[in-house]
Amino acid sequence: MKNIIEIIVPCFNEEKCIRPFHEEIKRVFSKEIPNYDYCIFFVDDGSKDSTIDEIKAVASEDEGKIKYVSFSRNFGKESALYVGFAQSTGDLVVPMDADLQHPPALLPQMIAAIEDGYDCAGACRVSRVGESKIRSFFSSSFYYIINALTSIELKPGATDYRLMKRSVVDAIVLFTERERFTKGIYSWIGFKTKWIEYENVEREIGTTKWSFRGLMHYALNGFFAFATRPLRLVVYFGMLVVLIAIIMAVHYSIGVLRNPEAVRNGFTSVIVVVTFFGGIITMILGVMGEYLARIYMEVKKRPIFIVRETNVK
Numbered sequence: 001m002k003n004i005i006e007i008i009v010p011c012f013n014e015e016k017c018i019r020p021f022h023e024e025i026k027r028v029f030s031k032e033i034p035n036y037d038y039c040i041f042f043v044d045d046g047s048k049d050s051t052i053d054e055i056k057a058v059a060s061e062d063e064g065k066i067k068y069v070s071f072s073r074n075f076g077k078e079s080a081l082y083v084g085f086a087q088s089t090g091d092l093v094v095p096m097d098a099d100l101q102h103p104p105a106l107l108p109q110m111i112a113a114i115e116d117g118y119d120c121a122g123a124c125r126v127s128r129v130g131e132s133k134i135r136s137f138f139s140s141s142f143y144y145i146i147n148a149l150t151s152i153e154l155k156p157g158a159t160d161y162r163l164m165k166r167s168v169v170d171a172i173v174l175f176t177e178r179e180r181f182t183k184g185i186y187s188w189i190g191f192k193t194k195w196i197e198y199e200n201v202e203r204e205i206g207t208t209k210w211s212f213r214g215l216m217h218y219a220l221n222g223f224f225a226f227a228t229r230p231l232r233l234v235v236y237f238g239m240l241v242v243l244i245a246i247i248m249a250v251h252y253s254i255g256v257l258r259n260p261e262a263v264r265n266g267f268t269s270v271i272v273v274v275t276f277f278g279g280i281i282t283m284i285l286g287v288m289g290e291y292l293a294r295i296y297m298e299v300k301k302r303p304i305f306i307v308r309e310t311n312v313k
């Protein structure tokens with residue numbers, strides 16, 4: 001029996017991509033990785049075109065190798081990936097975009113990495129050829145900010161395209177939070193990952209499903225799903241303001257001792273008091289925010305640890 005690789009494909013209005021995608025997978029598996037077999041799991045994310053009909057047609061031609069789930073409306077790529085992971089059964093699982101921007105030709109290298117003992121082999125774009133300058137700019141700023149302000153480390157250029165062992169997929173499914181940011185989850189769970197670099201491939205069929213607004217929403221979602229460090233900054237900022245107020249007060253008092261006439265100038269004392277309480281209030285807000293963040297993290301019920309291997313039954 002050949003080992004099976006389960007390919008999870010989120011599809012949103014991809015009617016023209018389903019067939020070419022299936023053909024390419026068939027070709028790569030028969031020519032380049034003949035000791036593995038594929039199973040394609042299409043997740044139709046509420047497409048408005050005939051994506052689901054295409055999927056059904058392909059499923060009836062290639063019997064037993066195509067699974068599908070079709071959503072009642074568009075829930076977004078993250079939800080599509082979640083159902084794919086949760087309902088996958090393969091020992092090796094790989095999410096891939098329907099538009100062939102995740103080149104199946106990388107699969108042999110990914111498989112080699114897994115055979116070498118890695119838990120996961122991820123594709124990483126080294127160039128962004130064909131992508132608009134502004135989009136590249138926003139996305140590199142996003143990586144910079146998220147790496148600076150959260151406890152997770154995202155590799156710039158890392159994609160959702162990664163071949164994973166069952167243990168990794170099981171760990172991802174443990175994250176039941178609603179606002180999902182899969183890239184952050186991949187990083188959070190750890191495991192030994194091998195990066196395989198490739199040049200960006202332009203989309204040949206159809207158009208990108210991400211609007212600028214969609215990407216902004218995605219970025220902020222990712223940020224708030226993992227970042228609580230900014231709240232700590234609020235507390236520090238409050239402390240700094242209080243410190244400034246104290247210095248101002250001391251400075252003012254010394255001035256008054258030297259020159260009692262200055263007492264008539266009430267303006268300075270008002271500024272000192274306002275700054276002091278401004279700082280105190282900011283600090284308190286930061287502290288409250290910290291508690292709120294803790295509650296937020298608790299309600300997500302994330303796993304406390306993830307086991308890579310063990311001999312404990």
Ligand code: UDP
Nearest residue numbers: 010011012045076077080097098208209210
């Ligand atoms: N996608 C999805 N739901 C969405 C948006 C996108 O399932 O709401 C799928 C889409 O069909 C494709 C993949 O996610 O298979 C990546 O989308 P796209 O190629 O448009 O993104 P880009 O490559 O431009 O980042």
Ligand code: MG
Nearest residue numbers: 097099101203
């Ligand atoms: Mg694409």
